[in-house]
Amino acid sequence: xxxxxxxxxxxxxxxxxxxxxxxxxxxxNKPGMLMRICQVFARRAFNIDSLxxxxxxxxxxxxxxxxxxxxPEGLDQINKQVDKLIDVIHVYEHTPEDSVIKELxxxxxxxxxxxxxxxxxxxxxxxxxxxxxxxxxxIALIQGDPAKVDAAExxxxxxxxxxxxxxxxxxxxxxxxxx
Numbered sequence: 001x002x003x004x005x006x007x008x009x010x011x012x013x014x015x016x017x018x019x020x021x022x023x024x025x026x027x028x029n030k031p032g033m034l035m036r037i038c039q040v041f042a043r044r045a046f047n048i049d050s051l052x053x054x055x056x057x058x059x060x061x062x063x064x065x066x067x068x069x070x071x072p073e074g075l076d077q078i079n080k081q082v083d084k085l086i087d088v089i090h091v092y093e094h095t096p097e098d099s100v101i102k103e104l105x106x107x108x109x110x111x112x113x114x115x116x117x118x119x120x121x122x123x124x125x126x127x128x129x130x131x132x133x134x135x136x137x138x139i140a141l142i143q144g145d146p147a148k149v150d151a152a153e154x155x156x157x158x159x160x161x162x163x164x165x166x167x168x169x170x171x172x173x174x175x176x177x178x179x
Contacts, residue, residue: 019069019070019071019072020049020067020068020069021067021068021069021070021072021075021093022065022066022067022068022093022094022095022099022101022169022171023064023065023066023068023079023082023091023092023093023094024063024064024065024066024091024092024094024171024173024179025037025063025064025066025082025088025090025091026056026061026062026063026064026088026089026090026179027061027062027064027085027087027088027089028060028061028062028087028089029055029056029059029060029061029062030087033062033085033087033088034053034062034064036085037064037066037082037085037088038051040078040081040082040085041066041068041070041078044070044074044077044078044081045070045071045074046068046069046070046071046074046075046078047068047069047070048066048067048068049067049068049069049168050065050066050067050166050167050168050169051064051065051066051067051168052064052065052167052168052169052170061089063179065168065169065170065171067168067169075093079091079093090178092173092179094171094173094179096145098173098174098177099171099172099173099174099179100171100172100174101145101146101169101170101171102143102144102145102169102170102171103143103144103145103146103149103166103167103168103169103170104141104142104143104149104166104167105141105142105143105149105152105153105164105165105166105167106131106139106140106141106164106165106166107139107140107142107152107153107156107161107163107164108132108137108138108139108161108162108163108164109137109138109140109156109159109160109161109162110136110137110159110160110162111133111136111137111138111159112136113135115159116138119138119140119156119159122152122155122156123140123142123152123156125155126142126144126148126151126152126155127142127143127144128140128141128142128143128152129141137162140152140156146169149166
């Protein structure tokens with residue numbers, strides 16, 4: 001028996017939130033750099049919805065994809081302030097038209113024996129995979145653009161969702177433009 005299941009009401013889909021923006025930042029991979037960048041957003045009352053940080057092709061640099069929500073009028077100022085930080089190489093705002101934006105989610109839900117076939121159909125429809133199966137639950141892995149992940153989460157909510165973990169968006173500029 002599973003105890004202390006924490007669930008929440010269905011959230012507003014990430015892909016439809018007003019005033020949401022996706023930024024990429026390339027910076028030198030130094031201790032404290034992430035904190036300095038995050039402080040710029042906090043001072044301007046922007047909420048960081050998602051944050052993905054990893055080394056770039058060269059481990060001297062870190063690449064950050066930052067999903068934020070806030071007043072679009074202040075976004076240009078934030079970009080300029082982040083870009084002024086000593087170890088930042090560049091900051092770029094991405095739109096769905098100029099970039100590829102993907103996300104990954106793990107969704108754990110109650111799946112009784114009689115519900116498994118339907119759950120598997122939903123997972124298959126969204127091109128997902130089942131990564132864990134117990135007699136009472138399943139974990140689905142869904143990847144794609146944020147709207148696809150939102151839709152899969154909505155469809156899987158017909159089952160009792162126990163837990164959801166999402167990576168946040170990762171982004172890459174289309175064509176030969178650098179991210």
